[in-house]
Amino acid sequence: MxxxxxxxxxxxxxxxxxxxxxxxxxxxxxxxxxxxxxxxxxxxxxxxxxxxxxxxxxxxxxxxxxxxxxxxxxxxxxxxxxxxxxxxxxxxxxxxxxxxxxxxxxxxxxxxxxxxxxxxxxxxxxxxxxxxxxxxxxxxxxxxxxxxxxxxxxxxxxxxxxxxxxxxxxxxxxxxxxELDPQELESRLVLAYTKASRNSGINNWDVMKRHIDGDAEVIACFARIRDIAVAMRDALARGDWPDVGRQLQLEWANRKRLAPGVTTPDIDRMIGAAESAGALGAKVCGAGGGGCLFCFADPGDVPAVREALAANGADILDFHLEQQGLRITRP
CATH class of the missing domain: 3.30.230.10 (Ribosomal Protein S5; domain 2)
Known part of the structure; x- marks a missing residue:
């Protein structure tokens, strides 16, 4: 079997x-x-x-x-x-x-x-x-x-x-x-590997403990992150792509405020170059400190964003949005 x-x-x-x-x-x-x-x-x-x-x-x-x-x-x-x-x-x-x-x-x-x-x-x-x-x-x-x-x-x-x-x-x-057209979203995304393995820029246990201990700054950051997710969901549902970009910018700003280690000079340089090339927003994936980042841009600006990231040392990862989850076969 x-x-x-x-x-x-x-x-x-x-x-x-x-x-x-x-x-x-x-x-x-x-x-x-x-x-x-x-x-x-x-x-x-x-x-x-x-x-x-x-x-x-x-x-x-x-x-x-x-x-x-x-x-x-x-x-x-x-x-x-x-x-x-x-x-x-x-x-x-x-x-x-x-x-x-x-x-x-x-x-x-x-x-x-x-x-x-x-x-x-x-x-x-x-x-x-x-x-x-x-x-x-x-x-x-x-x-x-x-x-x-x-x-x-x-x-x-x-x-x-x-x-x-x-x-x-x-x-x-x-x-x-x-409820959205996945092709519309996919056409606006660029995924890049920074060539550095992530180093858990956000220490989930530390952040969680600080929240439970009543750290006002951490609580406020999470409240903003909650509000940004709600606003981004609404923007995606409306197909308001400029607002999706704005919410992504706010998400990244709050991530950095919550845990400065989520970014590095190399990541900042890559994102800065992408934004100069037309990216409307960007953030690292997961815990940050390395690993992948993704950028959001108008479809016409995506090639320039890809080139800017590659020119600054990132590996561009080709992908598509996957509609199928777990697959199990019995060859």
Whole structure:
């Protein structure tokens, strides 16, 4: 038996970090906006003739093998894969993973891989798991691996695809697809890799603790980030592209105010060059400090923005907005 699975990464448009419980409970109407993209994470699971389990990460070149799932060290090499195999109690399988996104890109590659592997293992073990239950497994296992709270948003573009709002409230987390023409949005986006792995410019645990401890500046920043996400969602729904650019500028300004380490001199230079070439707004993806950034521009200015970023040392990543989320096949 063989199972192949894959899941898309994402661009986080606005509202990030508020998706970590319990931060969103303190900001009514909290939501994040994201767009799934075609740079996918892949998992291939093949049944073996014995009970051994072998884990292979093609991206890192790391390989782990044990007599069965019980023999895998969840604190050793490839801990995310090991913990997922432990949860599903899988033995007698070779599990191979790879990602189309650069290492440390900040576009939720680990969450996409998590969803792809969890979905693949569920299929391999013939377990029918509802969407939100599978996402809860993925989120909780990742929290075990990184030993800090994880947000709710990144698993949803990986599972569902599309452009969406993740609404966060007292009664739970709910994904709402955004009604827009994806081609109109895609034609205005440029994604670039800064060639530096992200360094967690926003320390989620530190920011979360400061918020809970009553840091007025952090609370005010998150309130503005919440308001920006609401305004950007409205602008996207109206097709008001200049306002989308304005809201993106405000989002980036507040990110830098919340955690100055989210940017670097190289990132500032790249974004400055993009804006001089016509970008209406830009921000780093994910935690920042490196990884990817994306720019928003009128379609006619996109070629100049791409050239400006490349001239300043960035690698331009070709992609399209991905309407399909988790894929599982049985070749």
């Amino acid at each position: 063989r199972i192949d699975s894959s899941a898309p990464t994402r661009i986080d448009l606005a509202g990030g970090t508020l998706d970590i419980w319990p931060l969103y409970l303190f900001h009514e109407h909290a939501q994040t906006l994201n767009a799934a993209i075609s740079l996918r994470a892949h998992c291939s699971i093949r049944a073996r003739s014995d009970a051994r389990v072998r884990l292979v990460s093609e991206d890192t070149g790391v390989e782990v093998e044990a007599d069965g799932w019980q023999g895998l060290d969840v604190s050793g090499a490839l801990p995310l894969l090991a913990r997922l195999v432990h949860y599903f109690k899988v033995s007698g399988a070779d599990i191979v993973t790879r990602s189309e996104s650069p290492f440390g890109a900040g576009i939720a590659g680990s969450s996409a891989l998590n969803v792809a592997v969890a979905g693949g293992l569920a299929a391999f073990t013939d377990r029918e798991i509802a969407a939100e239950a599978l996402l809860a497994i993925a989120m909780n296992v990742e929290a075990q691996v990184i030993s800090v709270p994880t947000g709710a948003q990144d698993y949803r573009p990986a599972y569902y695809g599309g452009v969406s709002s993740v609404k966060l409230s007292i009664d739970g987390v709910r994904r709402v697809p955004l």
